[in-house]
Amino acid sequence: MIDAMDKAAGISPDDALFAARRFRPEFVQGAEECRLSVLQPANDQGLARNLRVALARRMAALNADPVLMAEYDVQLVQLDPTEQLRALARGETDLEEPLATIVRHVDLITLTPKKAQASHIALLAQAGLNNPQIVALSELIAFVNFQTRVATGLRLLRSA
Amino acid sequence: MISAVRLKPLNWHPYIAPVELSEATPEQLDAMKVTPSAKKVSEYVRTLAHDPESYLARTILFNAIMYVEGGLARPDRELGALGASIVNGCKFCAVVHARRHAELTKSDEVVTALYLDKPEALGPRDAAIYSFARRLSAAPSEATADDIAALRSVGMDDREIIDLIHAISIFGWANRLMHVLGHAESGG
Numbered sequence: 648m649i650d651a652m653d654k655a656a657g658i659s660p661d662d663a664l665f666a667a668r669r670f671r672p673e674f675v676q677g678a679e680e681c682r683l684s685v686l687q688p689a690n691d692q693g694l695a696r697n698l699r700v701a702l703a704r705r706m707a708a709l710n711a712d713p714v715l716m717a718e719y720d721v722q723l724v725q726l727d728p729t730e731q732l733r734a735l736a737r738g739e740t741d742l743e744e745p746l747a748t749i750v751r752h753v754d755l756i757t758l759t760p761k762k763a764q765a766s767h768i769a770l771l772a773q774a775g776l777n778n779p780q781i782v783a784l785s786e787l788i789a790f791v792n793f794q795t796r797v798a799t800g801l802r803l804l805r806s807a
Numbered sequence: 808m809i810s811a812v813r814l815k816p817l818n819w820h821p822y823i824a825p826v827e828l829s830e831a832t833p834e835q836l837d838a839m840k841v842t843p844s845a846k847k848v849s850e851y852v853r854t855l856a857h858d859p860e861s862y863l864a865r866t867i868l869f870n871a872i873m874y875v876e877g878g879l880a881r882p883d884r885e886l887g888a889l890g891a892s893i894v895n896g897c898k899f900c901a902v903v904h905a906r907r908h909a910e911l912t913k914s915d916e917v918v919t920a921l922y923l924d925k926p927e928a929l930g931p932r933d934a935a936i937y938s939f940a941r942r943l944s945a946a947p948s949e950a951t952a953d954d955i956a957a958l959r960s961v962g963m964d965d966r967e968i969i970d971l972i973h974a975i976s977i978f979g980w981a982n983r984l985m986h987v988l989g990h991a992e993s994g995g
Contacts (some may be wrong), residue, residue, distance in 0.1 A: 671970070680864040681865055710947050763986050778823045778824060781988075782858040785988055786855075786858060786861035789983035796975065797976045799943065800950065800968075804969070807955040
């Protein structure tokens, strides 16, 4: 059975790459556990699942990944998003707080992590995020950046 | 002849207050693997323990990617990690993985070339790995079929390339925690 990463990379069970991925069951299982831990955790720390999926959709676009954009679009529609969350997912910046502060941070860390400074974390705290939320948001940002890179690498390998 | 770059380990400090062990929940203690005989837990681990589910899941995956037996040689995984850390600006991670690469290969040559920004001094295998690591890290769309062809031309098979993709990508993750949630300082 294919998993989320196979789907993102366009791998089907009869591809050689499907078997090659399973040479590392730890990576297959581990990446899936990570996905669940940031997108549908048992304890969401007050960052709702539809916010998390909307942010993932936004980051898939920042990473120019149309396959993952489409996947997160499908997930978001099923999670009853508000108009604000739909705008956030589309990449808009003119949003209510704390969403406006969150997306400025998400965009910066996705595109230019090198520029991260202490003041950026202070802005999240000023917008009302507590420490568990700051860490959970950081893990979500980092995961989607991991996911888009693995998916891209596997796609290149599949077609090369 | 250039002299070897010698890198000293850095110390990392968070921008937010880490979890205090005396106030940690059972789930946090379990994720941090705190036992009566192992009470020393780094600030980094205690910071991430604010969200124990993601910390635990990522730690298991990270350890598999960097340490699992067979497949891509350990120094090659470290070189992928180092390339990502340089692009992503995580000085702490770059120093850790540069030192590990030097230890594993018993040579400072590759690390010296990279710290002096002379990638042209790398051999063909290291050059192919480093170039792919830089491009995939900068933006996924910068990596191309030419990168895969270069890796194959130095003898890497699909399983090794999958290992390398994961080593680079997990630092797209780790760098976005370490460099974002805190900063590195020279050790005392």
